[in-house]
Amino acid sequence: MDLSAITKHSALHAKPSGLLLQYGTAGFRMKAEHLDHIMFRMGLLAVLRSKQTKSTIGVMVTASHNPEEDNGVKLVDPLGEMLAPSWEEHATYLANAEEEDMQRVLIDISEKEAVDLQQDAFVVIGRDTRPSSEKFSQSVIDGVTVLGGQVHDYGLLTTPQLHYMVCCRNTSGQYGMATIEGYYQKLSRAFVELTKQASCSGDEYRSLKIDCANGIGALKLKEMEHYFSQGLSVQLFNDGTKGKLNHLCGADFVKSHQKPPQGMEIKFNERCCSFDGDADRIVYYYCDADGHFHLIDGDKIATLISSFLKELLLEIGENLNVGVVQTAYANGSSTRYLEEVMKVPVYCTKTGVKHLHHKAQEFDIGVYFEANGHGTALFSKAVEDKINQLTRELEDKKGKAAKILRNIIDLFNQVADRKVISTTDAERQAVTPPGLQEAINDLVKKYRLSRAFVRPSGTEDVIRVYAEADSQESADSLAHEVSLAVFDLAGGIGERPQPGF
Ligand code: 16G
Ligand code: MG
Numbered sequence: 001m002d003l004s005a006i007t008k009h010s011a012l013h014a015k016p017s018g019l020l021l022q023y024g025t026a027g028f029r030m031k032a033e034h035l036d037h038i039m040f041r042m043g044l045l046a047v048l049r050s051k052q053t054k055s056t057i058g059v060m061v062t063a064s065h066n067p068e069e070d071n072g073v074k075l076v077d078p079l080g081e082m083l084a085p086s087w088e089e090h091a092t093y094l095a096n097a098e099e100e101d102m103q104r105v106l107i108d109i110s111e112k113e114a115v116d117l118q119q120d121a122f123v124v125i126g127r128d129t130r131p132s133s134e135k136f137s138q139s140v141i142d143g144v145t146v147l148g149g150q151v152h153d154y155g156l157l158t159t160p161q162l163h164y165m166v167c168c169r170n171t172s173g174q175y176g177m178a179t180i181e182g183y184y185q186k187l188s189r190a191f192v193e194l195t196k197q198a199s200c201s202g203d204e205y206r207s208l209k210i211d212c213a214n215g216i217g218a219l220k221l222k223e224m225e226h227y228f229s230q231g232l233s234v235q236l237f238n239d240g241t242k243g244k245l246n247h248l249c250g251a252d253f254v255k256s257h258q259k260p261p262q263g264m265e266i267k268f269n270e271r272c273c274s275f276d277g278d279a280d281r282i283v284y285y286y287c288d289a290d291g292h293f294h295l296i297d298g299d300k301i302a303t304l305i306s307s308f309l310k311e312l313l314l315e316i317g318e319n320l321n322v323g324v325v326q327t328a329y330a331n332g333s334s335t336r337y338l339e340e341v342m343k344v345p346v347y348c349t350k351t352g353v354k355h356l357h358h359k360a361q362e363f364d365i366g367v368y369f370e371a372n373g374h375g376t377a378l379f380s381k382a383v384e385d386k387i388n389q390l391t392r393e394l395e396d397k398k399g400k401a402a403k404i405l406r407n408i409i410d411l412f413n414q415v416a417d418r419k420v421i422s423t424t425d426a427e428r429q430a431v432t433p434p435g436l437q438e439a440i441n442d443l444v445k446k447y448r449l450s451r452a453f454v455r456p457s458g459t460e461d462v463i464r465v466y467a468e469a470d471s472q473e474s475a476d477s478l479a480h481e482v483s484l485a486v487f488d489l490a491g492g493i494g495e496r497p498q499p500g501f
Contacts, residue, residue, distance in 0.1 A: 001110075001117055001147065003103045006044070009146045010102050013040035013139055017098070023091040025352040025458025026082070027074025029063045032132035035071050039136040041094050042073045043123070043143020044106065049087055050121035050149060052113050053078050057121075058166040059144075060159055061136045062128040062278040065213075065252040066459065068245040071132045073140070080167030080175075082354035087113075121149035124165055126157030128216045128278045129240060154180075158216050158279035180223070188227035195231060207233045209272040211261040213250030214240040217279035237264040250274055251281040251373045255297055260285065266293075274373075280353075281373035298369035299334035302326065305377050306344050306367045320383060325359045325368035327351045328428045328453050332468055348426040352458060420456060421463050421490055427455040439485040447474045452482045463490070 015037040021028055028038045042059055050057040058076030066072070075083040075091070083091070090109045097105040110117060123144045127133040137153060144151045154165060161183055168178035176186040195206065212218035218239035225234060238249040238261060246252065249261035251274040260266050261274055266287045273284045284296035296304075306324050313320055324338050324346045338344045349355040353374050360366025360378045369375030422432045430437045436454070444450050450469040457464050463486060467479035476499065483497040 001103075001106065005146050006102060006106065007099075009142055010037075010040065010099060013037045013142065014099060015097075020096050021092070023083075023088040023095070026064065026354075027060075027072050028091075028095065029066060029070060029072035029459050031069060032063075032071040032130070032136075035073070035132075035136065036139050038095050039073055039139035040143040041097075042075060042091065043140040043145075043149075044147050045087070045091055045094055045109075045143075046075055046123045046140075047121040047144055047147040047149035048090075048106070048110055048113070048115050049075065049077075049083070050123055051117065051119040052115045054119060055122075056166055056169040057123050058162050059123060059125045059137075059140050060127070060157075060162045060278070061125070061133045061140065062159060062216075063130065064128075064159070064278045064280070064459075065246055065250060065276040068130055068247070071130055071136060072459075073136070076163055076166045078166065078170045080163040081357065121147070122169075123149050123151050124162070124169065125151060125153045126159070126162035126165070127155065128159075129156060129214075129219070130245060130277075156216055156219060158220050160280050161220065184224045184227045188224065188231070191228055192231045206231065207235070207271065209235045209237060209264060209266070209270055211237045211249050211254070211264050211272070211274040212239050212279075213253075213261075213275050213277050214238045214243045214245045214247065215250070215275065215277040215279065217275035220279065237261070246277045251276040251283045254285065255283050255295065255372050258295060259293055276373070283373040297331075298371045298373045298375050299326065299330050301373070302367050302369035302375060303334055303338055303342070306338065307342055309365055309367070309377065310342060310344060318386070320364040322365045322367070323347060323360070323363040325349055325356045325366060327356065327370050328426055328455070329371040329466060331371065332449065332451050348428070350427050351455065421454055421486070423453075423455050428453045430454055433489050433491075436485060436489045439489060440482055443478060443481045443485065447478050450474065450478055452478055454482065454486055 013036050016034060019034060021030065021038060028035065039061065046057045046059050055078035057078070060074050060076060061071065063070040063072035077083055094105055094109065125137050125140055127137045141151050141153060154162065164176065164183050165178045167175045168182065176182045210221060212221065218236055221234060221236060243249065243263065249263060254261055254274045260272065264272065266272055268287055268289050271284065271286060273282055275282055283298070286294055288294060302324055306322060310322060313322070322344055324344050326335060326346060326348055327350065328348060329351070335346050338346050347359055349359050351370065356368035356370065356375065360368040364380050364383045366378040421430055421436070423429060424431050430440065440452055440454070444452050447469040450467070452467040454463055454465050465479055465483045465486065467475050467482055469475040469478055480497065480499045486492065487497055
């Protein structure tokens, strides 16, 4: 370690004094103007992690669904997974070190993790389309190079693409080629293969309207489009040429407002979907003949995928261990449908992909989705080959998906933002402040089919309130009552929460 070079370069990315940040649900996130030192320091940390694991490590510069003015950074571990929890602590420790302590903190982390400093290091970088992202990836590169690491900067990438590149590089190409073509080829082939036998109602070609949240998804879909030219025709909206990133559009907007994004008209029976700012979330939607909007969010996607897989397994008489993983935000009726009708075991984890992913790995087939549209199906290796063969034998499943969706009538819910709290039981129970959980329990008892919880956001400085009940009025009213309890018991400041927030 060239300690004097580190000190010199660190001063060029100086930490604003007194600023304390934490590696949150998915890395560091906040207003871009406070993040330059974090970027440099995450470059340093990525080198240490790379040396320790003797693998390529990824660094993604993005703040996902947050407003355009924010930014963020997260590290990607060797198999394309989220950074290990013990290293999240190192990330926070390094992020908060004062300038004069930088050398000591780096040595400390290296010693604690037995990092061989002579080992080579390789770091790959990707970034979203935010105005601040390009400069920030330069700061990451500065951090990597000052510690002697090598860099490959992929430039503009979606978050899933960066995860893919890291995994490819650490599995000697077995997972795929670590290039953008490799990614498009792998995904488009799988898509064409999967959909070959499935019939498609309505139009002759599969067509899809895609809201790209004015983000990176638009650029990458434009590149990818011709890879599945016969299989799918896409129409892109909010492609970043006019609007602001995530503003009145994108998966988060559509999910929380339960309406189409600005800039996209939906006609009866058209298939539509929305990404978020870094294209790692997706929600689908359509309008029925009466013009009513229907959202197929993460809960419903998980139900469709797991029902589909269960059926395949039944057809061939395979008894594999299938599980669905959700978070406390999953609509109660989707959980009941999965458990009672589909007979699939459902597990609840804390919010954040890393928690769901980890749990899903315990099954032969683990399907995980957050209600907001983050998720996937994980197959153990032996199962993967079997499923590939099975999908080739697929019969016409026309109409099945629609039937399943009709069976899950969402309970109504309401979400709002407020201040400070701690939780347990996959964030479903408040531990502090004292008395809050009891107050919530009493409120919930007043409504039918109801549920409510509060948790501190891992990406913004707010408390989120979730409430669910058998009518929109009850859900709104329960959410309001719970937020009043939060305000009173957790030392709310300013105006008391108003109904409807
Ligand atoms: C991050 C998480 C997402 C989670 C969201 C919750 C990843 C890749 N992203 O975007 O899974 O749903 O945070 O935000 O893990 P909140 O803590 O502000 O409610
Ligand atoms: Mg995202």
